[in-house]
Amino acid sequence: MKPLKAFTIPFVGLKVGEHHFEYDIKQSFFEHFEYEEFNNSNLKVDLILNKKSTLLELNFKTSGTVNVNCDLTNEPYDQEIENNFDLVVKFGEEYNDENIDILIIPHGEYEINIQQYIYELIVLAVPNKLIHPGVEDGTLDSEILNKLEELSPKTAEYKENQEEIDPRWNTLKKLLTDK
Known part of the structure; x- marks a missing residue:
């Protein structure tokens, strides 16, 4: 060079x-x-x-x-x-x-x-x-950020899905914690 x-x-x-x-x-x-x-x-x-x-x-x-x-x-x-x-x-x-x-x-x-x-x-x-x-403070409006937000798991929906689990699994989970 x-x-x-x-x-x-x-x-x-x-x-x-x-x-x-x-x-x-x-x-x-x-x-x-x-x-x-x-x-x-x-x-x-x-x-x-x-x-x-x-x-x-x-x-x-x-x-x-x-x-x-x-x-x-x-x-x-x-x-x-x-x-x-x-x-x-x-x-x-x-x-x-x-x-x-x-x-x-x-x-x-x-x-x-x-x-x-x-x-x-x-x-x-x-x-x-x-x-x-703008990503750190949330002011940036970008197609990529919107798509990431759309595809990320929602916490409220995730909790609702957890509650819909078959009740028999909950009793099995109790066995693990009842030691």
Whole structure:
């Protein structure tokens, strides 16, 4: 996958100290990764890069909304997400990203690409189960919800059916409880 230039930070020319970067993440960013779970996205990523003499500290914070489909009704809605992530970049003999929050890059490197970290930060912030807020508070009117309600067993009808059971079974049930 070709790295996006907007997410490449040339840190070699930066002074020691904190540097702020802001990124607006739209749907085209996820299309680059061929990720099709979002209908649309409107996210903001704030990055604070703290350059020190021997390492870099990166603090990612993301917030915004992604438009996704509800798992129950398949109705699209905007899911709010918020997440943060800290990454330490050290210099070593060879590239090593085996540790989650430590990245080791070769001594001669002069820039770092952060697109993969932003992508993972956003995708992992989305809840596993996506439920439309209208389903939870009962305000969503959907054909699928109406059909589910129609096909679900009614508690009053269920109790009436229980009362219509042959009385001989009730006496057998007493045998179980009369011990």
